[in-house]
């Protein structure tokens with residue numbers, strides 16, 4: 001089976017009702033990213049940070065995968081699919097994708113502030129002050145904040161360099177190192193982009209652009225990929 005590697009971003013979850021970041025009405029229009037998603041913000045007011053992620057976790061529990069997520073899961077019948085996502089939601093997994101790599105962490109998990117190897121599932125939607133790890137330290141969201149390392153980036157780059165097809169879906173390609181993954185695609189490998197808005201990637205003029213929302217564009221992608229197989 002051909003290796004199909006997908007890089008997804010907030011846009012793939014937009015039709016599930018979860019906000020994007022830099023779109024009209026995006027998250028970063030309302031919140032100061034450094035207040036709610038950086039180590040400095042955590043040091044300054046961890047309750048604000050915990051509440052920010054509690055709100056997003058609450059929305060996630062009410063959200064469902066959309067046709068974009070479901071279509072990617074469907075493709076596992078015909079391709080060896082690896083989803084590399086910048087999203088911290090679990091909608092790819094809930095749609096049925098069996099191989100998902102989270103570059104920026106997972107909203108439904110917490111992590112010890114004393115020992116980052118201690119990671120826990122969050123029951124329900126709340127993680128609050130006083131919720132402690134087994135070593136007695138405050139738990140934090142298991143999310144990569146601005147200014148923090150992206151531990152999974154090397155593994156992600158490995159997957160991309162072995163791709164026979166690369167698909168970018170629902171990301172503005174603004175944030176590094178995730179956006180730099182396209183540089184690991186081998187020469188001559190087809191790159192598809194599904195996005196209702198213009199996505200320009202410097203140095204990559206030959207993208208196969210499907211200028212649609214994920215829920216509709218995924219059908220076009222599946223049809224185009226099937227032609228590739230013939």
Ligand code: APR
Pocket residue numbers: 008009010011012014015020021022023026086087104169170171172173174175194195196197198199212213214215
């Ligand atoms: N279907 C597909 N794409 C969509 C849809 C949709 N229904 N709606 C919006 N988009 C596209 C937008 O056009 C944009 O290109 O999704 C992209 C969203 O871009 P961003 O809001 O920048 O989100 P993302 O690229 O995932 O951000 C990357 O930045 O804030 C950090 O850690 C955060 O993981 C996030 C990272």
